Amino acid sequence: MSDYNQAKADTFVQNQLQILNNAGIAIMISIGHQLKLFDVLAELPPSSSKEIATAANLNERYVREWLAAMVTGRVIEYDNGKKTYSLPQEYASTLTHKNYPNNLAVLMQFIPTLAQAEDKILERFKQGGGIGYAEYPKFHRVMAELSDQTVLAHLIETILPLNQDVVTKLKQGAYVADIGCGLGHAINLMAEHYPNSQFVGYDLCNDVVTEANQRAEKRQLKNVKYIEQDVANWKPQAEFDFITAFDAIHDQGQPAIVLENIVSALKDNGLFLMQDIKAHTNVHDNLENPVTPITYVISCLHCMPISLSQDGVGLGACWGKELAEDMLKDAGFSHVNVNELDHDILNYYYLARK
Ligand SMILES: C[S@@+](CC[C@H](N)C(=O)[O-])C[C@H]1O[C@@H](n2cnc3c(N)ncnc32)[C@H](O)[C@@H]1O
CATH class of the missing domain: 3.40.50.150 (Vaccinia Virus protein VP39)
Structure with missing residues (x-):
């Protein structure tokens, strides 16, 4: 395999990792949409996982794990000093129910549904x-x-x-x-x-x-x-x-x-x-x-x-x-x-x- 292009293979691995991460994040966005977590976050000041779970009337442990996926997926921002989470308004504009008809989270639901x-x-x-x-x-x-x-x-x-x-x-x-x-x-x-x-x-x-x-x-x-x-x-x-x-x-x-x-x-x-x-x-x-x-x-x-x-x-x-x-x-x-x-x-x- 003399013409094997290592750089091409390395780029492909990076792309595959990105695909894997994004596919998982799409499911998390679908979950956040259905549970109205983005709507809750859009209305709250930077808040702890407990405050977010309470406002959404959901189980804190699940909400905290979801928040961690969202933070590492660069959907939600985390203040490491204060241990608070926030949804930037620029992201809320395509994630909340209020922003119908431009809500991209609606489309994410097709992945777990299908x-x-x-x-x-x-x-x-x-x-x-x-x-x-x-x-x-x-x-x-x-x-x-x-x-x-x-x-x-x-x-x-x-x-x-x-x-x-x-x-x-x-x-x-x-x-x-x-x-x-x-x-x-x-x-x-x-x-x-x-x-x-x-x-x-x-x-x-x-x-x-x-x-x-x-x-x-x-x-x-x-x-x-x-x-x-x-x-x-x-x-x-x-x-x-x-x-x-x-x-x-x-x-x-x-x-x-x-x-x-x-x-x-x-x-x-x-x-x-x-x-x-x-x-x-x-x-x-x-x-x-x-x-x-x-x-x-x-x-x-x-x-x-x-x-x-x-x-x-x-x-x-x-x-x-x-x-x-x-x-x-x-x-x-x-x-x-x-x-x-x-x-x-x-x-x-x-x-x-x-
Ligand atoms: C992709 S959905 C679109 C539904 C709707 N028009 C909308 O925009 O939300 C396709 C719809 O066509 C219906 N459908 C599929 N084959 C059909 C058939 N042979 N006769 C009547 N309805 C059919 C399905 O039950 C489904 O509700």
């Missing part, structure tokens, strides 16, 4: 096949929290105005469907904002549909309903003015059929808004995209096995713009445009006209 399926994934690597939603008990909550930031916070002001005709129609009264609606946050917001329009959300998962209906009822929304429906077997004919799918096409078992069903479900000239992962189809073209490592990880641990569990094609989250545009056109859309929005580094916003 790692719950690791044993099943190990088996599938050997035998093939997929994994259903039941194996990811926290997925729908974490997904809704992410969509609250990427979709909900910008839906009315930025995303819908990508097409002014849609906004006008929604104000006048449109019939709207959301595909793979999850807990229904997007539909509920649109329903509240556009009371002259009627909304229906479709989702595969019964528990999600039940919760979505309960949430709509609690908000006293009369123009919304949620239906349990596999959209691969959904056959409405030219009923809808506008159909949306937020992060819900790439993990379909039969995405080509679902896209064709969406075309059939739209009235002539109807519009489909598809938010889906920002990536190119060819892996090489994704090397400079700062978020494709994590999107391929989420894809391998969740999106692809979900699709395969439905005897599906397993597109993967990074199916990419090139394939997405081809598939939209093959499904029968006459015109497709792809939008990038400043607030969302993870997704493209496709507008496809029937």
Whole structure:
């Protein structure tokens, strides 16, 4: 091995250590987010572990160990003389609930959430096949929290105005469907904002549909309903003015059929808004995209096995713009445009006209 480059090997070891440390810190950030520890720290002056645990109503020993991980991970600062911990306000700005919709801790939750399926994934690597939603008990909550930031916070002001005709129609009264609606946050917001329009959300998962209906009822929304429906077997004919799918096409078992069903479900000239992962189809073209490592990880641990569990094609989250545009056109859309929005580094916003 005459051309063995020792410096290259040494740098790689350093990178691996960094990856190991960061992966662990990501789990600690997820824990801090769920226990609202960052919110507590942001409100406190520099404090001892006992004061922080008391303010958060948590066990001091666990809080102290978490703080040590956070200090060595350079997330929280430690005053060695006074033995106090503090969260710099510059870090709090992307870690506290108050800083929704720019809270990066929300994303960290995907690592432990998806790692719950690791044993099943190990088996599938050997035998093939997929994994259903039941194996990811926290997925729908974490997904809704992410969509609250990427979709909900910008839906009315930025995303819908990508097409002014849609906004006008929604104000006048449109019939709207959301595909793979999850807990229904997007539909509920649109329903509240556009009371002259009627909304229906479709989702595969019964528990999600039940919760979505309960949430709509609690908000006293009369123009919304949620239906349990596999959209691969959904056959409405030219009923809808506008159909949306937020992060819900790439993990379909039969995405080509679902896209064709969406075309059939739209009235002539109807519009489909598809938010889906920002990536190119060819892996090489994704090397400079700062978020494709994590999107391929989420894809391998969740999106692809979900699709395969439905005897599906397993597109993967990074199916990419090139394939997405081809598939939209093959499904029968006459015109497709792809939008990038400043607030969302993870997704493209496709507008496809029937
Ligand atoms: C990644 S989640 C996105 C949820 C939601 N749109 C959001 O942005 O939070 C994908 C959703 O699509 C649903 N789904 C997947 N395959 C489906 C199918 N064939 N028919 C209906 N819903 C499906 C899942 O249950 C899940 O709620």
